[in-house]
Amino acid sequence: MTYPDISGSAYSSLQTVFDAQLNSRARRFLRSAKADSTLNAYQADTRIFVFWCQLHGVEPLQASHHHIMNFLADQADGVLADWVWLDKAEGKGELRHGEPRKPATLVRRLAGIRYAFKQKGIHPMPTEHPDIKEMMRGIVRLGDNHKRKTGALTLEPLAKVLDGIDTHDLAGLRDHTLLLLMFSGALRRSEAARIEVSDLDFVGQGIRLRLKPSKHQLHETEIALIPGKHYCPVLALNNWLKKSRINSGPLFRRMNRWGQITPDPLGPQGINLMIKRRTGHSIDYLYVSGHSLRRGFITSAVTAGKPMNKIIEVTRHKDMRTLQEYFDDAHKFADHALDGLL
Structure with a gap:
């Protein structure tokens, strides 16, 4: 019709x-x-x-x-x-x-x-x-009020996705870098879409990343990105800037049908579709959305025993109760009240 x-x-x-x-x-x-x-x-x-x-x-x-x-x-x-x-x-x-x-x-x-x-x-x-x-x-x-929970792209499934991307072409290199950055910085897709080259400050210890105000953060914030052992966001960003020859303006941009970089930024919806497309090629057991990388970082950090205050430095949560849910979920089976009763 x-x-x-x-x-x-x-x-x-x-x-x-x-x-x-x-x-x-x-x-x-x-x-x-x-x-x-x-x-x-x-x-x-x-x-x-x-x-x-x-x-x-x-x-x-x-x-x-x-x-x-x-x-x-x-x-x-x-x-x-x-x-x-x-x-x-x-x-x-x-x-x-x-x-x-x-x-x-x-x-x-x-x-x-x-x-x-x-x-x-x-x-x-x-x-x-x-x-x-x-x-x-x-x-x-x-109606059906059951909310489908977004799957967390923790390190294991994320590594599978990253390893499956061909970074020899610009589209693959862009997506590889963007996925790694969103995980490392616990970024929302709206935040990632607004990053410009001028928001990156390369320092000796890594990168200072400035994030513009949004409905989640009323003021400009800054987070630190540090080098990784197996997957390094600092190296990935350096490589992307070098290969893409982007010197100013939007950091991640749309590609035309010939794989050429356009001046237009890759918007939140474009990022969401990219995440689903890339993960769909590698994993099929998670319900993945634009929030999966942020959720993946938090879940990974909590499971690894990182302190709540250090996690918040990255996630920028204002309500501790939201983050507490991750801690509660990670320890749901530990010291269970049923342990030893049956």
């Missing part, structure tokens, strides 16, 4: 959420209020809603709460829940039936639609109708 291209009026009317009267500086500051990953998710959710509306002959900006309820119900059952690009460059895609969406996904779908309505100044917003909240309670009760 194919839909009009994304330049269509119905899509633009809702998807272009920032008012035309705002100048570029105002839009930049408004956009920076939310993380790029959040806005990208909202954009994807709104795209699905817009084309669902087109299919049902509904003008997106005039959608009632009944339309939104029907949309969410379809998503909960997997009806027209998958967006598939047919030609992304031309803005052509289609909606397909798929797996039922989990309640958490529907909450975000609703948040994306709400955000678009808010930016368009629609009042009252149909997303706030009490019937929608009541129906969401029903979806939560009947």
Whole structure:
């Protein structure tokens, strides 16, 4: 079932959420209020809603709460829940039936639609109708709320992935270096995507890596990267800079179809897809996502008995309870209360 291209009026009317009267500086500051990953998710959710509306002959900006309820119900059952690009460059895609969406996904779908309505100044917003909240309670009760836990790319599976990458070509060298850096620095994919050459400070003991503010860290932070025995992030970064000839700007960049480096940074979604692609070639027993390397570092450090304060120097956790979960999980079977009772 194919839909009009994304330049269509119905899509633009809702998807272009920032008012035309705002100048570029105002839009930049408004956009920076939310993380790029959040806005990208909202954009994807709104795209699905817009084309669902087109299919049902509904003008997106005039959608009632009944339309939104029907949309969410379809998503909960997997009806027209998958967006598939047919030609992304031309803005052509289609909606397909798929797996039922989990309640958490529907909450975000609703948040994306709400955000678009808010930016368009629609009042009252149909997303706030009490019937929608009541129906969401029903979806939560009947839906699958089991959260699939991201697998930790600890050293053993990570080594298998790294060893399987051909670093003789630039794409392989980039991915090898990026995976190793994300593990060594416990980096989120959004943080890795924003690193520039100027953020690296090579010193005698290793590298001082500056991380820009984000929704997780309101202020600039700095972590230390030290040489490794078997896999060395310092050597890998030196090699990447030398071979790629990148002297300034984004550290990790997109490649064109001919394997040439472009000026554009490799974004968070691109990093996520790269991680899944590279790990899929080597391991098939882990559910891997962009968070797997950060989780892998923490799990490895906790298992190795590293002090919590030294782990936090790298991970930059503010809430100790989040990190405590890793310590609890690592020692779940130690000194068990059942030991010796049976």
